[in-house]
Every structure is written in structure tokens, then in C-alpha cells.
Amino acid sequence: MIRWHRAGWKLFWRLKSRPGRPPIPQQLQALIRRMANENPSWGEERIANELLLKLGIQVSPRTVRKYLPRRPPGRPKGDLRWSTFLRLHAQGIIACDFLVVVTATFRMLYVFVVIEHRSRRLVHCNVTAHPTAGWTSQQLREAVGFGEQYQYLLHDRDSIFAAHLDESVRRLGITPVKSPPRCPKANAICERVIGTIRRECLDWLIPLSESHLRSILKYWIPHYNTARPHMALGPGVPDPPSTDRDYPHPNSRHRRGESYAVRAKSILGGLHHQYFLAPACA
Numbered sequence: 001m002i003r004w005h006r007a008g009w010k011l012f013w014r015l016k017s018r019p020g021r022p023p024i025p026q027q028l029q030a031l032i033r034r035m036a037n038e039n040p041s042w043g044e045e046r047i048a049n050e051l052l053l054k055l056g057i058q059v060s061p062r063t064v065r066k067y068l069p070r071r072p073p074g075r076p077k078g079d080l081r082w083s084t085f086l087r088l089h090a091q092g093i094i095a096c097d098f099l100v101v102v103t104a105t106f107r108m109l110y111v112f113v114v115i116e117h118r119s120r121r122l123v124h125c126n127v128t129a130h131p132t133a134g135w136t137s138q139q140l141r142e143a144v145g146f147g148e149q150y151q152y153l154l155h156d157r158d159s160i161f162a163a164h165l166d167e168s169v170r171r172l173g174i175t176p177v178k179s180p181p182r183c184p185k186a187n188a189i190c191e192r193v194i195g196t197i198r199r200e201c202l203d204w205l206i207p208l209s210e211s212h213l214r215s216i217l218k219y220w221i222p223h224y225n226t227a228r229p230h231m232a233l234g235p236g237v238p239d240p241p242s243t244d245r246d247y248p249h250p251n252s253r254h255r256r257g258e259s260y261a262v263r264a265k266s267i268l269g270g271l272h273h274q275y276f277l278a279p280a281c282a
Contacts, residue, residue: 024063032059032067044068092151093117094174095190096140098131098158099197101213104206109213112136114143115193116150120230121238122193122221127214133162137169144172152177154187196224204271216268223267227274 023029035047042050044061051057051064096114103109110131114124124143128135144150153169153176155161166176179186201220207213229235265274 021063024059024067028057028059029067032064033069036068089152090117092149093154094123094143094150094152095154095187096143097156097187097190097194098160099194101127101202101207103210103213104208107209109207109210111197111213111217112139113190113193113197114140115190116238117154117189119238120189120193120232121225125217125221127210127217129210131160133160133165136160137165140165140169141172144174150174154179154190156184156187157181200272201268205268219268220272223272223274227267228272 031051032047035050036042039046044064047068048059048061048064051059094114094116096112099111099113101109101111107129110128112124112126112128112131113122115121116123124139126139140153151174153174155176156179161176161178169176184191197217197220201216205216207216225239226237226241229237259280260277261280263276263278265276266272267274
């Protein structure tokens with residue numbers, strides 16, 4: 001009995017007198033990690049000062065260091081990830097790539113797409129049977145034009161993107177950026193839209209000729225830019241309508257006023273539909 005009492009007393013005081021400071025609240029730990037992830041160049045001193053001066057939270061830099069996320073091996077301190085670079089410069093980045101389409105007569109065609117990183121808008125799209133550096137350079141001139149202010153053009157290391165093509169892009173005031181070798185994820189947004197074109201359009205239609213493929217894309221791309229919801233935008237639409245229709249807000253989450261009805265517009269013969277509200281009497 002005495003031995004059990006001594007062991008219990010020893011355990012009681014061990015728990016009561018644990019060394020070190022008590023941990024900071026979980027919300028503050030999450031805030032420190034969030035600030036470190038959103039600002040890769042900040043260290044523990046900067047985060048501690050930010051908490052003290054802006055939020056009135058006094059935390060030691062050594063405490064902040066304990067909760068900082070660990071850097072991946074081989075990544076230098078303060079270095080930006082590639083995804084962070086793309087996010088910071090999304091407003092001025094466009095990306096381009098090719099996808100291959102086979103017609104009903106087994107003819108191979110190439111579709112050239114240019115997409116804007118910030119808005120996910122398909123800036124340009126065209127079809128050819130014989131892609132060359134000169135043809136690609138002309139497509140980029142048509143895509144960029146003179147009104148848009150882009151800073152970077154992201155493309156892969158395909159042989160069609162020759163040195164003289166990059167030089168013509170520089171004359172347009174745009175810096176070409178090549179993705180690393182064998183890294184399709186470095187151009188993930190353009191690769192994603194190519195997959196979307198295949199899954200939502202070309203996997204369900206067999207183009208008969210080059211002109212037929214061009215007409216298919218002519219009908220699908222406006223749907224992609226103005227009507228298809230994008231999860232990366234919040235969800236949102238790359239080119240929302242300039243004037244919003246003045247519809248009354250629903251009284252509940254699942255009910256809409258009876259004076260308005262849901263209408264549908266078919267795209268590509270019913271492959272997709274666009275839904276919108278219209279007066280019930282229309």
C-alpha cells in the first residue's frame with residue numbers, strides 16, 4: 001500500500017511540474033503556420049514582430065520557430081516555390097501548348113491553345129495540320145495583340161518553340177519562360193485546360209475535318225469562357241457578363257421566387273447546357 005502511494009505521489013508531481021512553457025493556443029499555432037506559408041521570406045523575428053505590432057499578440061521568436069513548418073529537403077531558406085511564383089505573377093502570365101486530335105479519317109491535327117493564368121480565360125485557340133515555329137509565332141501575335149499587358153509566356157521545351165520564336169516573343173515585350181525538362185506540372189494550368197477540352201468536348205465528338213474541328217472549338221470556347229464555372233475562381237467564370245440581371249434573392253437556400261423560371265440553352269447539340277433565369281411568363 002505504501003509503495004503504491006509513493007508511486008502515485010511521484011506520478012502526480014511529475015505531471016504537476018512538467019518542465020518548459022505551456023503550449024500556445026491551437027489557433028495561434030495555425031496562424032503562425034499560415035503566415036509562414038503565405039510569406040516564404042519571413043523568419044521567426046518578422047512573424048513575432050507582425051503579431052506584436054499588428055495583432056497585439058506577444059510571442060517570443062523562439063516560440064514562433066517551434067511552430068514554423070519544416071522546409072522540404074534541398075530547398076534553401078527564403079526561396080519561393082514554383083507554384084508561389086506562378087501565383088504572384090498570375091496577372092501577367094499566359095501559357096501555351098499543343099494538343100493532338102485525330103479526325104474520322106485518321107488525320108492528325110494540332111490544336112494550339114493560349115490561356116491566361118489569372119482569369120483562366122482561353123485567350124486564343126487555332127487548328128493546323130502542320131505546326132511550325134512561324135505559324136506558332138503568328139498565333140502568339142494574334143493572341144497578345146496590343147491591348148493586353150502580359151509579362152511572361154510559359155511554354156514547354158518542345159522543338160517547335162525555337163530560339164527565333166522566343167526572340168519574336170521578346171519583341172512583343174513578353175519574356176518567354178521554359179518549364180523544366182519532363183515537368184508537365186510546371187505548366188499545370190495549360191495542361192489542365194487541355195484535359196478539360198478533351199474530357200468535356202473532344203472525347204464526345206469525332207471531327208470530320210480541320211474546318212469541322214475549328215467550328216467545334218468555336219462553339220465550345222465561348223461556353224468555357226462565359227458560362228462554365230471554375231472551382232479555381234471561387235467558383236467563378238473567367239468572363240462574367242458585364243451587366244448582372246436584376247433578379248430577387250431567394251427567400252431560402254433551396255427556393256426561388258415563382259415569378260422566375262429556369263431556362264436552358266444547349267451547347268454543341270445538347271452535349272452541354274447553360275442554365276439561366278427568365279420571367280415565368282416568357
